[in-house]
Amino acid sequence: MKVTFVIPPVIHRGEHPAERTSGCTRVVYPTPNMYELTVAALIREQGYATVAYKDFVYPEQTAEEFKTWIKQDDSELYAIWTVNLSLKNDVAVARLIHQIHPESYVVFMGPGPTFYIEQCLPEGEKNFVVRGEPDITMACLVKTLAQNESWSGIEGLSYRNGNQIRNNPSRPLLKNLDELPFPARDLLGERTYRNPKLKCSPYTVVVSSRNCPYRCIYCVPSSLTFAREIESRRNTGHKPPISFRSTESIAEELLLLHRQGYKAIGFMDDNFIWNEKRTAQICEVLKKYGFVWGCQARVDAITEPIARMLGESGCQYVDLGVESFNDDILKFIKKGITRAQIYQAIELLKKYHVPVKLNILIGTSPLETKATIRDTLKRAKALKVDQVMFNIVSPFPGTEFYDMARKNGWIVTGDYLPTDVQRNSILSYPHLSAEEMEKLLFRNNLSYFLSPHFVISQIRRFKSWKEFTYALKALKIKLFG
Numbered sequence: 001m002k003v004t005f006v007i008p009p010v011i012h013r014g015e016h017p018a019e020r021t022s023g024c025t026r027v028v029y030p031t032p033n034m035y036e037l038t039v040a041a042l043i044r045e046q047g048y049a050t051v052a053y054k055d056f057v058y059p060e061q062t063a064e065e066f067k068t069w070i071k072q073d074d075s076e077l078y079a080i081w082t083v084n085l086s087l088k089n090d091v092a093v094a095r096l097i098h099q100i101h102p103e104s105y106v107v108f109m110g111p112g113p114t115f116y117i118e119q120c121l122p123e124g125e126k127n128f129v130v131r132g133e134p135d136i137t138m139a140c141l142v143k144t145l146a147q148n149e150s151w152s153g154i155e156g157l158s159y160r161n162g163n164q165i166r167n168n169p170s171r172p173l174l175k176n177l178d179e180l181p182f183p184a185r186d187l188l189g190e191r192t193y194r195n196p197k198l199k200c201s202p203y204t205v206v207v208s209s210r211n212c213p214y215r216c217i218y219c220v221p222s223s224l225t226f227a228r229e230i231e232s233r234r235n236t237g238h239k240p241p242i243s244f245r246s247t248e249s250i251a252e253e254l255l256l257l258h259r260q261g262y263k264a265i266g267f268m269d270d271n272f273i274w275n276e277k278r279t280a281q282i283c284e285v286l287k288k289y290g291f292v293w294g295c296q297a298r299v300d301a302i303t304e305p306i307a308r309m310l311g312e313s314g315c316q317y318v319d320l321g322v323e324s325f326n327d328d329i330l331k332f333i334k335k336g337i338t339r340a341q342i343y344q345a346i347e348l349l350k351k352y353h354v355p356v357k358l359n360i361l362i363g364t365s366p367l368e369t370k371a372t373i374r375d376t377l378k379r380a381k382a383l384k385v386d387q388v389m390f391n392i393v394s395p396f397p398g399t400e401f402y403d404m405a406r407k408n409g410w411i412v413t414g415d416y417l418p419t420d421v422q423r424n425s426i427l428s429y430p431h432l433s434a435e436e437m438e439k440l441l442f443r444n445n446l447s448y449f450l451s452p453h454f455v456i457s458q459i460r461r462f463k464s465w466k467e468f469t470y471a472l473k474a475l476k477i478k479l480f481g
Contacts, residue, residue: 001049001146004075005036005187008093009056009066016420017057018085021205021268023111023223024394026085026420030058032193034205034268035224036081036109037183039138045181046139048146049077053187066093070100077105077145079138082112082120083223084396085418091119098125107141109134111226115397117158121165129158132231133210133224135180137171156231170235173228177210177245182253185260195266197317197357197387200292203264204257208250208282210243212270214298215334216321218364218393218401221270230398247281258289265293273301276309283313292316299337299345311352317386318354320345323361325379326372332365333401346383355386363393363437364401366408366429370436377444384453390444391421392437 010017016026021033037053044051052075056066078097082090094106105126113120113129120129128151130137137156144151151157156171174180185204194201211225220226232240257265265286272295273279286293294317302318310318324330325339349356358380362373380388395405397416405411405427412428419426423441425434448454 001077001142002052002075003040003043003049003077003079003142004052004054004073005040005079005081006093007033007055007057008080008090009061009063011063011066011089011092011096015089018083018089020081020083020086020110021223022220023083023226024085024220024396024420025391025422027057028422029196030193031195031266032183032185032188032191032205033081034183034207035134035222036079037185037187038180038207039079039109039135040187041181041184042135042139043142044184046143048143051184051187053184055188055191058191067096067100070097073101075101075104077107077142079107079109081223082108082110084112084115084416085420087112087116087119087418091122094120094125094127095122102126105145107138109138109227111220111223111230111398114227114230117167118165121158121160123160123163127159131156131158131167131227132170133173133228135174170231173232173240174210174243175241177243178249182256195264195294197294197355198264198266198292199316200264202262203266204262205266205268206250206253206257207268208245208272209269209274211240213239213242214271214336215239216336217333217404218361218396218399220394220396220399222268225270226396226398233398247278247285250282251285254285254289254291258291263290263292265291267293267295269296271296271298271301273297273306276303276305279306280309283309283315286315287313290314294318296321299341302345302348304348304351307348307352307354310349310354315354317357318349319357319359321361322358322380323364324368324372325376326367329365329367329372332367346385350385356383357387357389358383358385360388360390361393362390362441363425363427363429363432366410368429369432370440373437373440377440381448381451386457387454388448390441390448392423392425392441393427394419394421394425395427 019025019027021031040051043049080090097106107128108120109130114131117129121127140154155169158167192201193203195203228240292314296319299320322342327339346356360380395402395411395416410427412426412434417426425437428434
């Protein structure tokens with residue numbers, strides 16, 4: 001049996017491809033999807049299928065090139081990692097696959113199909129939806145198909161049974177992530193990835209934990225953990241527990257990446273920093289192999305010892321989810337931090353020369369006004385951190401904020417429609433419209449990213465002309481699409 005993981009091109013003209021690892025924006029710069037590469041490695045490890053990988057986004061291939069390829073391909077199963085922004089496109093891709101290969105199966109994974117099950121299972125198409133955490137469910141499905149057995153007992157699987165959609169019981173979440181193989185990065189071939197925040201390549205992504213215990217009402221973490229969260233909330237009404245890898249497993253993967261020639265690492269954990277002991281053990285290995293790296297963290301996790309070890313181990317960015325500098329708004333959205341903690345974390349990171357990226361999210365609360373937005377933007381810029389990223393909140397299905405927005409009639413379109421949080425809003429409050437938020441976002445992005453402070457501070461850090469031009473291209477996409 002042959003299984004091909006596909007990152008399809010944009011089928012509908014005029015659209016930009018969705019970013020599938022974070023899952024809530026269009027692609028600014030390509031990022032390798034470790035979630036599906038881990039699934040691919042597991043399928044290959046069990047030995048019931050050969051595994052291939054076809055990415056049409058990285059080389060910027062077209063729908064016509066996809067059609068030419070699919071006519072020549074002979075896979076029996078096509079796997080697509082789908083997020084909300086790519087849902088419509090991916091369902092159209094599946095339809096095209098079935099037109100050419102009516103006997104082949106298409107499997108959808110990710111947060112999009114986990115929530116929108118029915119849209120991914122149209123009548124007459126041999127589709128499956130793998131809900132929530134996909135690894136074991138996908139491996140079981142491939143084994144079942146290879147052995148021509150029934151899939152009616154596979155946990156976490158949805159499919160059509162005649163005219164009815166059958167949702168098998170949910171699969172328990174993995175507790176020990178060490179049970180999974182390392183991602184099958186060899187399937188990426190000769191592609192070289194870059195992260196403009198690290199300004200060094202080749203770059204790859206590492207995942208050391210899944211999910212986050214905090215209760216932010218709006219939050220869409222990474223696309224994998226969002227899929228886990230949607231499925232967990234559907235069944236239990238609660239967020240799922242966190243799953244970890246051991247520091248020994250992480251050290252083993254970092255050694256492998258060092259031997260393979262990688263220079264830069266981005267940790268895709270929702271929260272990388274959990275305690276000083278674990279962080280110190282990982283930082284020691286990163287320093288040993290000379291990686292430049294970055295991560296996401298909460299401001300209340302930044303202690304002086306943490307900031308010191310980040311600075312001494314080559315950390316070149318810490319993404320801090322700040323969202324707002326208004327304490328009332330932070331309390332309303334259940335962020336669990338205060339403005340004072342934001343300032344303290346930034347001060348500590350600056351003390352040890354760790355570049356800081358602030359993430360600001362406009363419109364997270366009905367307490368938001370043009371005045372609170374301007375105040376937050378003013379404070380963020382005044383801090384002179386390495387980068388500030390401004391986005392607009394979106395009421396993602398499966399979040400507490402979505403239920404709140406629907407109940408109060410804040411969604412302009414009546415219900416959620418996929419939108420790029422980097423530039424568009426479907427949310428309007430009585431005193432603050434979607435158009436006003438979009439204008440504030442665009443103007444502040446333009447004034448910030450073209451400011452002398454940002455331009456000069458960034459140019460100094462590039463190690464090559466190629467890295468600079470790559471970052472410039474990403475910035476153009478960020479600002480203008």
